[in-house]
Amino acid sequence: MTQLERQGWDVVVVGAGGAGLRAAIEAREQGARTAVICKSLFGKAHTVMAEGGIAASMGNVNSGDNWQVHFRDTLRGGKFLNQWRMAELHAREAPDRVWELETWGALFDRTPDGKISQRNFGGHEYPRLAHVGDRTGLELIRTLQQKIVSLQQEDFHEFGDYEARLKVFQECTVTRVLKTVSDSGSAAGEDRVAGTFCYERESGRFFVLEAPAVVLATGGIGKSFKVTSNSWEYTGDGHALALLAGAPLLNMEFVQFHPTGMVWPPSVKGILVTESVRGDGGVLRNSDGKRFMFDYIPDIFKEKYAQTEEEGDRWYEDPDNNRRPPELLPRDEVARAINSEVKAGRGSPHGGVFLDVSTRMPAETIRRRLPSMYHQFKELADVDITAEAMEVGPTCHYVMGGVAVDSDTAATRDVPGLYAAGEVAGGMHGSNRLGGNSLSDLLVFGRRAGLHAAQYAIAAGEGTARPRPDSAQVDAAAAEALRPFSAEGPEPGEPDGRPPENPYTLHQELQQTMNDLVGIIRRAPEMEQALEKLAGLRVRAQRAGVEGHRQFNPGWHLALDLRNMLLVSECVARAALERTESRGGHTREDCPAMEREWRRVNLLCRLTDVSGGLAPAGPPQGLIALARETTEPIRPDLLGLFEKEELVKYLAEEELHG
Numbered sequence: 001m002t003q004l005e006r007q008g009w010d011v012v013v014v015g016a017g018g019a020g021l022r023a024a025i026e027a028r029e030q031g032a033r034t035a036v037i038c039k040s041l042f043g044k045a046h047t048v049m050a051e052g053g054i055a056a057s058m059g060n061v062n063s064g065d066n067w068q069v070h071f072r073d074t075l076r077g078g079k080f081l082n083q084w085r086m087a088e089l090h091a092r093e094a095p096d097r098v099w100e101l102e103t104w105g106a107l108f109d110r111t112p113d114g115k116i117s118q119r120n121f122g123g124h125e126y127p128r129l130a131h132v133g134d135r136t137g138l139e140l141i142r143t144l145q146q147k148i149v150s151l152q153q154e155d156f157h158e159f160g161d162y163e164a165r166l167k168v169f170q171e172c173t174v175t176r177v178l179k180t181v182s183d184s185g186s187a188a189g190e191d192r193v194a195g196t197f198c199y200e201r202e203s204g205r206f207f208v209l210e211a212p213a214v215v216l217a218t219g220g221i222g223k224s225f226k227v228t229s230n231s232w233e234y235t236g237d238g239h240a241l242a243l244l245a246g247a248p249l250l251n252m253e254f255v256q257f258h259p260t261g262m263v264w265p266p267s268v269k270g271i272l273v274t275e276s277v278r279g280d281g282g283v284l285r286n287s288d289g290k291r292f293m294f295d296y297i298p299d300i301f302k303e304k305y306a307q308t309e310e311e312g313d314r315w316y317e318d319p320d321n322n323r324r325p326p327e328l329l330p331r332d333e334v335a336r337a338i339n340s341e342v343k344a345g346r347g348s349p350h351g352g353v354f355l356d357v358s359t360r361m362p363a364e365t366i367r368r369r370l371p372s373m374y375h376q377f378k379e380l381a382d383v384d385i386t387a388e389a390m391e392v393g394p395t396c397h398y399v400m401g402g403v404a405v406d407s408d409t410a411a412t413r414d415v416p417g418l419y420a421a422g423e424v425a426g427g428m429h430g431s432n433r434l435g436g437n438s439l440s441d442l443l444v445f446g447r448r449a450g451l452h453a454a455q456y457a458i459a460a461g462e463g464t465a466r467p468r469p470d471s472a473q474v475d476a477a478a479a480e481a482l483r484p485f486s487a488e489g490p491e492p493g494e495p496d497g498r499p500p501e502n503p504y505t506l507h508q509e510l511q512q513t514m515n516d517l518v519g520i521i522r523r524a525p526e527m528e529q530a531l532e533k534l535a536g537l538r539v540r541a542q543r544a545g546v547e548g549h550r551q552f553n554p555g556w557h558l559a560l561d562l563r564n565m566l567l568v569s570e571c572v573a574r575a576a577l578e579r580t581e582s583r584g585g586h587t588r589e590d591c592p593a594m595e596r597e598w599r600r601v602n603l604l605c606r607l608t609d610v611s612g613g614l615a616p617a618g619p620p621q622g623l624i625a626l627a628r629e630t631t632e633p634i635r636p637d638l639l640g641l642f643e644k645e646e647l648v649k650y651l652a653e654e655e656l657h658g
């Protein structure tokens with residue numbers, strides 16, 4: 001039996017980005033003793049990298065904005081596959097969450113009359129993104145951290161211990177959500193959450209955080225793809241932890257390829273070029289110098305976008321009497337257009353297109369409004385964006401698919417006590433996320449997850465014995481985590497003496513597979529090939545071996561992350577093969593139309609083998625089973641916010657006349 005430290009908490013929040021911190025603040029304010037655990041340094045999460053801003057219909061720059069318009073834009077962006085109740089809550093609550101940040105000390109850029117300034121972004125009808133230059137995420141995280149410190153100071157005054165009710169475990173990774181069968185047999189003896197199995201990255205020490213409620217706030221999956229704007233933490237851990245605990249994932253085929261990542265030099269390929277560049281007036285041109293986006297306005301958006309450059313340019317000064325330029329179409333449209341231009345031989349020298357802001361704004365304005373972009377290009381590519389165009393191309397950026405959750409409470413399905421919020425949760429953004437809608441999502445649903453997890457945990461602690469993970473589970477989790485140190489032995493049925501696999505090689509092959517075969521444009525035979533390759537990688541990953549010891553050993557950490565990336569990649573490939581249409585972030589060359597019948601279909605992924613890849617390699621057909629589920633009908637008053645002619649483009653016949 002593994003002897004290790006166990007600590008008891010009410011709520012464990014896995015992840016310290018915007019969603020995790022907001023959840024933790026709420027849980028602590030509800031009176032729950034809350035632990036936050038993150039695998040990076042505290043303060044280093046994807047949220048910090050968010051540049052453009054946070055979408056909230058405050059109406060500060062255009063008073064025509066309100067939650068209903070934001071809701072409409074979000075559903076259009078998601079091609080009506082959004083979990084509509086989430087989109088409603090998000091649009092209604094986002095302004096309060098932004099104002100709340102200000103009361104906690106955030107300092108947003110201002111309008112001339114002193115209100116929080118809001119900028120334009122793709123798919124948003126009005127200027128809606130509250131921002132701090134192009135460093136909004138940094139301010140958001142700084143503010144949430146400051147709030148956490150203030151709560152810890154309160155606790156010090158009350159209990160003489162800063163960490164009495166809110167403690168951060170940084171540079172620690174969760175590898176398993178632990179469960180138990182309740183003693184009381186409540187809820188028909190269902191398995192419920194009992195805590196998390198964790199290791200400290202620096203020392204390799206194992207420990208268990210016991211708690212009746214766990215909130216997953218681990219972000220996305222981008223590191224399964226070769227070209228990505230995401231950093232090393234985005235290995236789909238929360239998605240995999242949910243699957244392994246028995247909770248399903250929703251619509252994993254929807255992965256967002258941001259249209260503008262850096263394409264040169266190779267070492268920085270994929271790093272994000274914020275959409276604010278286009279929101280502030282930047283234009284896309286091909287190698288002929290043509291502003292090609294005018295050729296790519298799809299029928300469903302024709303009435304809303306300028307048809308000429310002159311009209312598009314006038315919109316920046318007079319948005320009420322002109323239509324917006326097509327550079328500000330939703331991201332999926334722009335990414336596909338760039339892909340087509342490059343494929344047609346009209347790309348830039350390094351395989352992208354040109355994004356030019358230098359001819360559109362004075363150098364001084366560029367440096368003020370886009371300081372990070374100015375430095376990023378100067379330092380990484382030796383390009384001065386105030387004098388020359390940037391070269392950009394699509395990069396894997398965000399996953400719309402995620403853990404299936406209840407819209408109001410963020411509770412996952414089938415696993416009492418497990419919650420998910422932020423990028424790891426699915427449903428909110430449908431088939432495509434609008435820029436700026438993630439930061440607001442983190443705050444709205446982070447708060448909700450913290451609230452409901454705390455209420456659940458406090459209720460769980462009353463009367464009956466608190467759930468405790470049994471030793472067998474803890475031992476199994478420890479054995480799983482140690483496996484890469486003894487990987488050289490032959491697997492049953494395999495020839496003796498096979499060398500261990502290098503986790504870095506496996507990771508590179510996985511990234512190449514997903515990039516080439518399940519990337520921005522998809523075809524059935526390629527996805528079938530991807531599934532075969534993933535099955536092969538899964539077998540080899542069983543032998544992913546590392547040398548050395550448990551003290552800070554990045555190869556070991558990667559070997560453990562591989563389990564998660566492989567599971568999640570199989571979900572993406574399997575769901576993408578199943579959905580025989582093109583919608584939002586999912587583009588099928590062999591099924592190019594958006595089919596109204598598919599609007600009613602959610603695809604759920606579940607694990608067939610809950611040992612979760614501990615068994616040698618799982619069955620050859622893979623570890624993931626797909627199920628179709630009919631989407632919930634959209635509430636009539638919300639449908640009433642759209643013109644009938646528009647709904648006809650999206651909804652199935654029976655929905656229109658039902």
Ligand code: FAD
Nearest residue numbers: 015016017019039046047050052053174219422423438439
């Ligand atoms: P994150 O902020 O990534 O936090 C995840 C946390 O989980 C981290 O603390 C990580 O260490 C931890 N973690 C992960 N796995 C484990 C594990 N196994 N154990 C313990 N801890 C774990 N969105 C917008 O709305 N506006 C923007 O302007 C914008 N710009 C962006 C720019 C860039 C470059 C990128 C990459 C994204 C941008 N996005 C933007 C998207 C947005 O930033 C993310 O979707 C969002 O920050 C995700 O927040 P999160 O709280 O869900 O996860």
